[in-house]
Amino acid sequence: MIVADRKPLEQISSMIEGNNKILIVGCGECVSVCMVGGEKEVEILASQLRMAAGKEGKKIEIGEATLERQCDKEYLELLKDRIENYDVVVSMACGAGVQFLAEMYDHKIVLPATNTRFIGVTEGEGVWTERCRACSDCVLAETGGICPVTICAKGLLNGPCGGTNDGKCEVSKEKDCAWTLIYNRLNKLGRLDSIREIFPAKKYNVQTRPGRRIHEAFKEKE
Amino acid sequence: MAKSFKEALESGKFVVTAEVGPPKGTDIEEMLHHIDLLKDKVDGLNVTDNQSSVMRLSSISVSHIIKEKGGEPILQMTCRDRNRLALESDLISANILGVDNVLCLTGDYITVGDxxxxxxxxxxxxxxxxxxxxxxxxxxxxxxxxxxxxxxFCAGAIVTPEANPIEPQLLKFEKKIKAGAEFFQTQAIYDLDNFKKFMKYARQFNVKILAGIVLLVSSGMAKYMNANVPGIFVPKDLIDEMAGAEKGKALEKGIEIAGRMIKTLKDENICDGVHIMAIGKEGKVPDILAAAGLA
Structure with a gap:
């Protein structure tokens, strides 16, 4: 899933400064799971903004909506009528959702309430960790199911740097050294041979920016 | 130096390299002094590349200065600051400036620097x-x-004989050899018994190994490195020896220890040479060489 953080209240407040009618739009997918932009968090942000406005004696109207997801047009369309009642839309989705919403309603000011962090997993209650950098050229078959592009701070493909110590990363003793993990996993699997050969440099030209993918069955239509 | 670094490596002599740290800024007077002091006493002078992720003069410009002065620069190149296009361009640029020794490094992570x-x-x-x-x-x-x-180029790399765990490092060491490394300069070593074990393994490969010698300046520095520098382990007896030095004589003691280690490495034919890192005390390298009987 995509993991995000909420922006600080002060930052959101300053973004909406001068606008009185604000619609906060949550997303029911990833950001809901990582407890940053779902229905509940929309409610919290709305109350915080109302309280902040109240303290300053400002009159402010805040609407709340949470869509199934913001990365699909069919759900975004549901805002069609309601959105016209507001000056500004604050999206609590990931960066993709914010942009898709802004694209569909390009006559409205759409602002982000989150900082999108990474593609990750739920490691424990309230703890999410990154697992994929979306590099478009997966190496997990060779590296024992542990991604060096993501887990190694330097994204090294050919083994650990000299900065690792006791299985930890030079960047922080809190972080595991990806290559120690990879070595141990492959050793356990009896597959160390898969990292003995020199791994070629990454081909960055397969990471087209922005990315675009068309399903075979739909290519003709395009 | 009459011989090139590569010739020195291939001659079978006990090779000595030292290090020059480019300054942060355009005042190079002190660095030039160090270059003049060392260039004829060693077989090669490493020039660090934005060492510890701290922005400084480039390793190419300083390597060029050493070459112009008749020394043998070993250009350190890290992968931290340049993509492959820039690295390749800098490599051939170094070459036309007469710089033909290169030490290939990953480089420290950005956030450890300035x-x-x-x-x-x-x-x-x-x-x-x-x-x-x-x-x-x-x-x-x-x-x-x-x-x-x-x-x-004469190309080399580094290896950390004291790394824990060592196995992943050795796997990478072997990849570096496959990739074409001719020589290795090691991270600092202090425990010669451990280093001998590493050399027993490393001798199966056709590469030259220069043991890393970092000058100890105090027992505190030794303890600090043990706690904070990956791949460095100073044994207790050396820490005690440093701590036992007379007041104000710790540096002399460090020079004595470094000289003694180098002499042992050479006399017992443990490795092919040494790489002396007298961080911040480059002016003391001749004293270390004298203490090792190499001056």
Whole structure:
């Protein structure tokens, strides 16, 4: 899933400064799971903004909506009528959702309430960790199911740097050294041979920016 | 030095290299003094590349200065700040300036240095940088294009004999050899018994190994390195020896220890040479060499 953080209240407040009618739009997918932009968090942000406005004696109207997801047009369309009642839309989705919403309603000011962090997993209650950098050229078959592009701070493909110590990363003793993990996993699997050969440099030209993918069955239509 | 670094490596003599740290800024007086002091006493002078991710004068410009002064520069190149296009361009640029020794490193992470907000590049790693050096020598770049004039390098890398765990490091060491490393300068070593074990393993490969010697200046420094520097382990007896030095004589004691280690490495034919890192005390390298009986 995509993991995000909420922006600080002060930052959101300053973004909406001068606008009185604000619609906060949550997303029911990833950001809901990582407890940053779902229905509940929309409610919290709305109350915080109302309280902040109240303290300053400002009159402010805040609407709340949470869509199934913001990365699909069919759900975004549901805002069609309601959105016209507001000056500004604050999206609590990931960066993709914010942009898709802004694209569909390009006559409205759409602002982000989150900082999108990474593609990750739920490691424990309230703890999410990154697992994929979306590099478009997966190496997990060779590296024992542990991604060096993501887990190694330097994204090294050919083994650990000299900065690792006791299985930890030079960047922080809190972080595991990806290559120690990879070595141990492959050793356990009896597959160390898969990292003995020199791994070629990454081909960055397969990471087209922005990315675009068309399903075979739909290519003709395009 | 009459001989090139490569010739020195191949001559079978006990090779000595030291290090020059480019300054942060355009005042190079002190650095020039160190270069003059060391260039004729060692077989090669490493020039660090924005060491510890701290922005300084480039290793290429300083390597060029050493060459102009008649010394043998060993250009350190890290993968932290440049993508493959820039690395290749800098490699051939170094070559036309007469710089033909290169030490290929991954480089410290950006956030350990003084430009913490900068983008960490790491397009290549040390293994792939070594391969790139060899590719440029074949007359091609990594885009598959022909060069108008091939490069020529004596290329090396580093290894950390005291790393824990050591196995993943050795796997990478072997990849560096496959990629074309001719010589290795090691991270600092202090425990000669451990180092002998490493050398027993390393001797099966046709590469030259220069043991890393970092000058101890106090027992506190030794303890600090043990606690904070990956891959460095100073044994207790050396820490005690430093602590037992007369007041104000710790540096002399450090020089004595470094000299003694170098002498043992040479006399017992443990490795092919040493790489002396007298961080911040470059002026003391001649004293270390004298203490080792190499002056």
């Amino acid at each position: 430009h913490v907000e900068a983008m960490p590049v790491f397009d290549l790693d040390s293994v792939l940088l070594l391969k790139t050096v060899r590719l440029l020598e074949s007359g091609k770049d990594s885009g598959g294009n022909e060069l108008k004039g091939a490069a020529r």
